[in-house]
Amino acid sequence: MQQVQGILAIPGAAMALQLLGSLGAILVLAWLARKLGLGGDPRIKSEDHARALAEEAICGFDAQAVCIDRAGIGALLRDAHDRVLLIRQHGSHFAARQISSHAGVRLDSRFLTIATDDRHFGTVTLDLGDQAQVWAASLRRLGGAPA
Structure with missing residues (x-):
C-alpha cells in the first residue's frame, strides 16, 4: 500500500x-x-517630451510653440521657420509628419482634425481645448493643397 x-x-x-x-x-x-x-499606453507627458519627439523626427526642429492633446495622444509643434509638425501615437511609439497645407484641417469646437498628405499616417483628431481655434487659424497660413 x-x-x-x-x-x-x-x-x-x-x-x-x-x-x-x-x-x-x-x-x-x-x-x-x-x-x-x-505594450503599454505611451502618452506625451509634457512640452519638453513633445520637443524631444520633434527633434527625433526632424533633426534641428526647434519648437517655438507646442500644443498637446488633452489625452496626450498627439501634439502640434511650430518652429521658427513656420514649419508645423504633427506628432501622434502609433502603437507603443510616436510618429510625426510635417504639415504642408491646411487642406486636410477641420475645426469642430475644441477638436482639430488633421489629414496629412501621407495616407498611411491617417487622420488625427486632437482635443486641443481653447487652443484648437488658435491652431486652426495659424494653419491657414500654410496655404492650400500642395502642388
Whole structure:
C-alpha cells in the first residue's frame, strides 16, 4: 500500500514543478517585454517630451510653440521657420509628419482634425481645448493643397 501512495505523490510533485516553471516563464516574459518597451499606453507627458519627439523626427526642429492633446495622444509643434509638425501615437511609439497645407484641417469646437498628405499616417483628431481655434487659424497660413 505504501508503494501505491508513493506513486501517487510523484505526479503531484511533477504538477507543482510544472506550475512553478510556467509561472517563472511568464514572469521572465513580462520582464523582457517591459525591458524592450513593448505594450503599454505611451502618452506625451509634457512640452519638453513633445520637443524631444520633434527633434527625433526632424533633426534641428526647434519648437517655438507646442500644443498637446488633452489625452496626450498627439501634439502640434511650430518652429521658427513656420514649419508645423504633427506628432501622434502609433502603437507603443510616436510618429510625426510635417504639415504642408491646411487642406486636410477641420475645426469642430475644441477638436482639430488633421489629414496629412501621407495616407498611411491617417487622420488625427486632437482635443486641443481653447487652443484648437488658435491652431486652426495659424494653419491657414500654410496655404492650400500642395502642388
